[in-house]
Amino acid sequence: MPAPDERTHDPAERLEAGALRRLQDRRLREVVARAAAVPFYAAALERRGVDPAAFGGLDHLDRLPLTTKQDLRDHYPLGFLAVPRSALARIHGSSGTTGRPTFVAYTARDLDTWAGLVARVLVAGGLRPEHLVHVAFGYGLFTGGFGLHQGIERVGAAVIPAAGGNTPRQVMLLEDLRPEALVCTPSYALHVAEVARGLGKDPAALGLRLGHFGGEPWTEEMRGELERQLGIQAFNNYGLSEVIGPGVAGECRARGGMHVAEDHFLLEVLDPATLRPVPDGRPGELVFTTLTREAMPVLRYRTRDIAAVERGPCPCGRTGARLGRIVGRSDDMLVIRGVNVYPSQVEEALLRVEGTAPHYLIEVARPGTLDEAVVKVEIRAEELSDEMRRMVSLRDRIDHEIHAVTGIRMAVELVAPGTLERSQGKARRVLDHRRGPPAA
Amino acid sequence: MMLRQLSLFLENRPGQLRAPCRALADAGIDILTLSLADTAQFGILRLIVRDWERARTVLQAAGMVVNVTEVVPVALADRAGALAELLGHLEEAGLGVEYMYAFPVRSTAGKAALLFRFERPEEALQVLRLRGVEVLEPEALLALRA
Numbered sequence: 001m002p003a004p005d006e007r008t009h010d011p012a013e014r015l016e017a018g019a020l021r022r023l024q025d026r027r028l029r030e031v032v033a034r035a036a037a038v039p040f041y042a043a044a045l046e047r048r049g050v051d052p053a054a055f056g057g058l059d060h061l062d063r064l065p066l067t068t069k070q071d072l073r074d075h076y077p078l079g080f081l082a083v084p085r086s087a088l089a090r091i092h093g094s095s096g097t098t099g100r101p102t103f104v105a106y107t108a109r110d111l112d113t114w115a116g117l118v119a120r121v122l123v124a125g126g127l128r129p130e131h132l133v134h135v136a137f138g139y140g141l142f143t144g145g146f147g148l149h150q151g152i153e154r155v156g157a158a159v160i161p162a163a164g165g166n167t168p169r170q171v172m173l174l175e176d177l178r179p180e181a182l183v184c185t186p187s188y189a190l191h192v193a194e195v196a197r198g199l200g201k202d203p204a205a206l207g208l209r210l211g212h213f214g215g216e217p218w219t220e221e222m223r224g225e226l227e228r229q230l231g232i233q234a235f236n237n238y239g240l241s242e243v244i245g246p247g248v249a250g251e252c253r254a255r256g257g258m259h260v261a262e263d264h265f266l267l268e269v270l271d272p273a274t275l276r277p278v279p280d281g282r283p284g285e286l287v288f289t290t291l292t293r294e295a296m297p298v299l300r301y302r303t304r305d306i307a308a309v310e311r312g313p314c315p316c317g318r319t320g321a322r323l324g325r326i327v328g329r330s331d332d333m334l335v336i337r338g339v340n341v342y343p344s345q346v347e348e349a350l351l352r353v354e355g356t357a358p359h360y361l362i363e364v365a366r367p368g369t370l371d372e373a374v375v376k377v378e379i380r381a382e383e384l385s386d387e388m389r390r391m392v393s394l395r396d397r398i399d400h401e402i403h404a405v406t407g408i409r410m411a412v413e414l415v416a417p418g419t420l421e422r423s424q425g426k427a428r429r430v431l432d433h434r435r436g437p438p439a440a
Numbered sequence: 441m442m443l444r445q446l447s448l449f450l451e452n453r454p455g456q457l458r459a460p461c462r463a464l465a466d467a468g469i470d471i472l473t474l475s476l477a478d479t480a481q482f483g484i485l486r487l488i489v490r491d492w493e494r495a496r497t498v499l500q501a502a503g504m505v506v507n508v509t510e511v512v513p514v515a516l517a518d519r520a521g522a523l524a525e526l527l528g529h530l531e532e533a534g535l536g537v538e539y540m541y542a543f544p545v546r547s548t549a550g551k552a553a554l555l556f557r558f559e560r561p562e563e564a565l566q567v568l569r570l571r572g573v574e575v576l577e578p579e580a581l582l583a584l585r586a
């Protein structure tokens with residue numbers, strides 16, 4: 001039995017496997033039928049010989065087309081609408097590197113669903129109706145501000161819609177209004193703590209108890225920092241605007257991965273190279289099908305986010321898939337001797353050995369017929385020893401952890417501090433000589 | 441009792457050893473002695489200078505990461521068998537030596553000087569004193585050079 005204070009927002013969070021599967025199967029058939037109103041999907045389904053009115057459900061999932069970000073861009077601005085414009089209640093968008101956002105549209109029912117999903121995540125992470133929440137996400141086209149705002153209201157808690165920017169003012173609001181919870185990106189939360197200290201205030205004395213952070217990948221190390229500096233419990237949540245926005249998945253107090261709202265989003269974890277499913281526990285590309293979206297359903301949307309999924313029971317009583325941290329982007333994936341490796345895995349190995357990740361560079365080459373990978377790791381002042389034994393042992397421990405995390409052997413080279421190239425403060429993580437010289 | 445030693449990490453490629461030596465030379469700092477431990481891939485350079493704090497500043501300013509540790513200076517009779525006897529005392533006490541290297545002294549000093557890095561320095565110092573081995577203060581060591 002879950003702990004008595006372990007509330008859920010929605011009983012659906014504890015659906016048993018059979019019931020969940022039946023619900024997903026029915027909803028999948030419905031969404032395929034609705035998606036056929038989108039010319040892109042009508043054509044793709046026809047090419048694959050799928051009759052949207054008689055789709056075979058979950059067992060035939062792999063017959064559905066995949067959708068990429070580029071597909072959405074190619075149908076700018078609203079080519080993926082499955083309902084008449086008159087049925088829309090709101091439009092959000094994600095920022096694009098090209099300057100044109102990718103729009104995402106909602107019906108009134110979509111907005112209602114969304115608020116409920118964000119409320120699930122917040123309640124799982126300890127938010128209660130009596131709390132006051134400071135939202136430092138931008139309010140605007142970006143889904144973060146309004147998405148969390150509605151979710152907080154749905155929980156019944158109170159909102160301070162502080163929005164982004166003017167950090168000293170945010171510190172003042174936190175200090176004077178004393179909200180229990182902070183909602184923003186993890187990096188902005190660290191910045192808030194830094195600015196508070198700069199103003200001569202102890203960030204841990206602001207009275208915050210909870211932090212709900214998302215919108216960018218972050219590490220356990222960063223969680224530790226945030227919890228220590230702000231005196232909070234920090235929770236990770238995940239979402240993306242192409243699917244709905246925040247609210248796709250979030251951590252409970254056990255914090256053993258983010259519970260995915262699988263009754264609304266069908267999740268596949270695929271090998272980005274072969275597009276075959278990877279086993280639970282192994283990292284792969286997250287692919288989502290929206291089961292209940294009305295205005296803009298997406299089928300098998302390739303997020304390019306890499307994470308692993310666990311399905312064991314969770315002490316909180318919620319069922320279904322739990323999403324690990326986003327460990328990278330499928331674009332960053334390296335295939336070394338046939339094994340998929342992400343730079344973030346090497347980073348995690350280094351973190352395990354040294355507590356914090358130093359600068360590193362993965363170099364891959366194929367001098368003969370076999371791939372050879374070398375990881376160059378900058379020695380940090382704290383690890384430098386006058387004793388050779390310790391230096392060799394440091395290298396061996398890194399070697400061991402990289403093998404444990406990635407499953408392959410890479411040669412570990414310790415290099416002098418400050419010798420790995422940095423461009424504009426950002427370090428290059430990978431040099432793949434198999435692809436020819438990197439672009440400037 | 442303890443002498444400060446600077447150590448530097450060196451990659452095994454050309455120019456790596458010259459860089460710190462050049463930086464110290466440009467600052468007019470004389471290297472009294474050094475030792476180099478190496479593997480196929482990297483090395484550790486250990487240096488003894490008169491003013492270790494200034495040397496550290498100079499090396500750090502040249503972009504190097506410097507580690508400061510303490511070594512034990514020991515004076516030995518300048519005769520055959522003196523070092524073997526000393527090592528015998530340590531071995532009997534079950535005490536290991538991480539590494540050691542020579543500290544050159546003037547020929548008229550009548551002694552030899554060695555720098556030791558022990559696994560367990562406190563215990564090693566006790567054993568050496570008990571056996572009548574001459575452990576030097578840093579000033580006394582440097583005086584043997586002058």
Ligand SMILES: [Zn+2]
Nearest residue numbers: 252254314316
């Ligand atoms: Zn849970």
